Amino acid sequence: MDHYQRSNLNYFSAGGLDRATQLRPKDAWLQARLADAATRIVPVWRMQNLLCGDVMPLPVLLSPMQLRDVGVDCANAVLLGTRAEVAYFALDLAGDETPLERLVPAGASFRELRDVGPLLDADAGSLLAYARAITYWHARHRHCGDCGSPTRVAEGGHLRVCAAPRCGQKHFPRTDPAIIVLVVHPGGLGDEERCLLGRQREWPETLYSAVAGFVEPGESLEDAVVREVAEETGIGVSAVHYHSSQPWPFPSSIMLGFTATARDARIVRHDDELADARWFSRTDIVEALAHGRLRVARRVSIAYRLLEDWFDAGRLGPLAGYLGE
Numbered sequence: 001m002d003h004y005q006r007s008n009l010n011y012f013s014a015g016g017l018d019r020a021t022q023l024r025p026k027d028a029w030l031q032a033r034l035a036d037a038a039t040r041i042v043p044v045w046r047m048q049n050l051l052c053g054d055v056m057p058l059p060v061l062l063s064p065m066q067l068r069d070v071g072v073d074c075a076n077a078v079l080l081g082t083r084a085e086v087a088y089f090a091l092d093l094a095g096d097e098t099p100l101e102r103l104v105p106a107g108a109s110f111r112e113l114r115d116v117g118p119l120l121d122a123d124a125g126s127l128l129a130y131a132r133a134i135t136y137w138h139a140r141h142r143h144c145g146d147c148g149s150p151t152r153v154a155e156g157g158h159l160r161v162c163a164a165p166r167c168g169q170k171h172f173p174r175t176d177p178a179i180i181v182l183v184v185h186p187g188g189l190g191d192e193e194r195c196l197l198g199r200q201r202e203w204p205e206t207l208y209s210a211v212a213g214f215v216e217p218g219e220s221l222e223d224a225v226v227r228e229v230a231e232e233t234g235i236g237v238s239a240v241h242y243h244s245s246q247p248w249p250f251p252s253s254i255m256l257g258f259t260a261t262a263r264d265a266r267i268v269r270h271d272d273e274l275a276d277a278r279w280f281s282r283t284d285i286v287e288a289l290a291h292g293r294l295r296v297a298r299r300v301s302i303a304y305r306l307l308e309d310w311f312d313a314g315r316l317g318p319l320a321g322y323l324g325e
């Protein structure tokens with residue numbers, strides 16, 4: 001499996017949407033789509049997505065007419081892309097408190113994607129993640145970072161331009177790179193191979209996951225892997241391999257997944273980010289899961305994918321078989 005295939009298996013990736021980059025500057029086309037009843041708008045309100053149903057939640061997509069009927073202006077809707085000749089836009093409803101009650105169909109509500117993500121199908125999860133990420137970027141770039149003047153939306157929402165004539169700086173949507181790494185200790189002399197999992201202070205007592213952190217300016221991804229593992233656990237790593245990536249709009253990251261080999265096994269926590277870090281063999285994981293002493297990262301996360309790929313390469317069968325879900 002190549003990296004692209006692996007990334008496509010990561011939730012929130014591979015939504016099957018054509019991003020239609022060549023259509024973004026075409027104002028007449030954008031206007032026509034926003035006047036087309038077939039167009040689907042993904043509403044976002046306070047970083048939450050509109051969903052209906054509990055057991056099998058479905059995204060609620062609206063037409064431009066439904067929004068206009070309750071007085072919501074679609075001029076700043078962001079073109080997400082097209083699928084089967086239907087255009088999809090995201091629209092941030094922040095501030096539109098009054099029409100909201102009339103807008104939300106019976107049984108639907110705005111909910112946190114992180115909570116409902118595992119229950120959505122992959123295409124829906126990807127669409128809502130994209131809408132959430134780009135509306136978050138817009139909400140934080142209303143003013144120019146260079147001169148402080150207001151910015152205006154251009155190119156279907158994939159550009160903001162500073163309105164000050166002397167500045168005119170262009171601001172493009174960005175995402176924040178973060179690395180996540182499953183460190184493996186090879187074992188030997190009869191010892192099982194083990195992986196390194198940590199628990200952040202604010203997490204539930206039994207939840208353990210791979211080491212993660214933001215990439216700093218002036219740093220390669222691999223340098224970030226080495227630094228984060230050393231800072232959080234004191235472990236030196238000798239080999240760093242890229243695994244796959246995952247858009248992670250909580251609020252604005254892309255997670256870059258790696259595996260690495262530990263040079264030693266002695267854990268020393270240098271910073272306060274983790275409350276605990278431990279080595280787990282596959283047998284340890286099976287036993288801890290069975291006794292309720294361990295919870296692993298949610299299945300929608302790349303953290304789970306990294307752990308699953310490592311675990312499933314052993315002799316105890318698929319990790320999913322031990323989760324009881």
Ligand SMILES: [Zn+2]
Pocket residue numbers: 144145146147148149162163164167168169
């Ligand atoms: Zn400016």
